[in-house]
Amino acid sequence: MTRIRMSLFTSLDGYTSTTGRSPENPMGEDWGRLTEAYIATRTMQERFGETNGTGTTGVDDSYAAAFFEGVGAEIMGATMFGLTSYPDDPDWKGWWGERPPYGTPVYVLTHTAPRPPIPMDGGTTFHFRRGAIEDVLAEATDAAGGLDVRVGGGVGTARDFLRAGLVDELHLLMAPVVLGRGTRLWDDLPSLDLTHKVTTEVAESGTIHITFAR
Amino acid sequence: MTRIRMSLFTSLDGYTSTTGRSPENPMGEDWGRLTEAYIATRTMQERFGETNGTGTTGVDDSYAAAFFEGVGAEIMGATMFGLTSYPDDPDWKGWWGERPPYGTPVYVLTHTAPRPPIPMDGGTTFHFRRGAIEDVLAEATDAAGGLDVRVGGGVGTARDFLRAGLVDELHLLMAPVVLGRGTRLWDDLPSLDLTHKVTTEVAESGTIHITFAR
Known part of the structure; x- marks a missing residue:
């Protein structure tokens, strides 16, 4: 059965970082401090890093590996995709290069005029939707074909889904x-x-992993 | 060397509970949810509970035992002592009965007229001070005789000491x-x-113990 999953970074004091966000630093100034241990894992290094085959292999890596397992569709907000940073560039294809790490349909929530889908290398296709989140979730669930749907972020989108239960x-x-x-x-x-x-x-x-599951 | 120590309860979302505080429920409505696992420890049951000799003996109990070790003086706010709930009762002696669990001098911070010291059974004496927290801390440090000074709370007092470094x-x-x-x-x-x-x-x-130590 499809489950709706989400992973978020937070500090001890409950902040998810977006301070000082800019096109050059799209995740904000404190993002590195929040994600340092996660980025250091073997799973993340193999997917994104310069140190293929190295990286930590403990508890953080177990969660990182699980993050990529069993996901059939992804949902993200416009800011996470980059529409807020590059609103006037119709050719913007996200931050992830020609081969994004998703490998699934990715539904980008937007309040602006929908764009045509963007197929990328490696199985990722970006779709743009401005419907209610429940409707986009229903479409993503269909597309996931029994696998899970991951709500990727950013935190505004994540909080919308959490508040809606x-x-x-x-x-x-x-x-x-x-x-x-x-x-x-x-x-x-x-x-x-x-x-x-x-x-x-x-x-x-020292990272604390807190899981809420129903 | 004397160290200034503090223990505080918090929820995942960073709240220390004081909601719905009343004389009958001086710690607030959510206090039980915050402290449940701690109260269940053998250390706390032996000191305060009805089930002497039972209680949990794992990680929570290790921290509970350490909480009582090596403390030579205590500082607390007026609300924690009960002056806010019983401002007009000159005979109020705190919430802890005739034999409070401190066994040391306890310095109660107050903005009202100082009261005479109250000696209790078991080595506790309550002193009332309205000086600057740095001055009260200096006096408590002297009284501790090389042992640690614990700042007990409540959260307002705790935050004052934290903000002052x-x-x-x-x-x-x-x-x-x-x-x-x-x-x-x-x-x-x-x-x-x-x-x-x-x-x-x-x-x-499931309780997360986070320690900041210098």
């Missing part, structure tokens, strides 16, 4: 840092612990 | 619950991870 599994990677700035993950979210089972685990890096 | 060791007990209400622990705190080493550990109960 649409997420079956939320995986938080809480980095052992205090940011003191950024976007608050938790504001006005439902109490997920009342509807989902909470499990917690600490990795060798 | 006076805390050598902060132990956070992050319960695996989402409260969505209460007092925010993190607002306007300095980035402790820049001055303190952060360690993280998960207990069998």
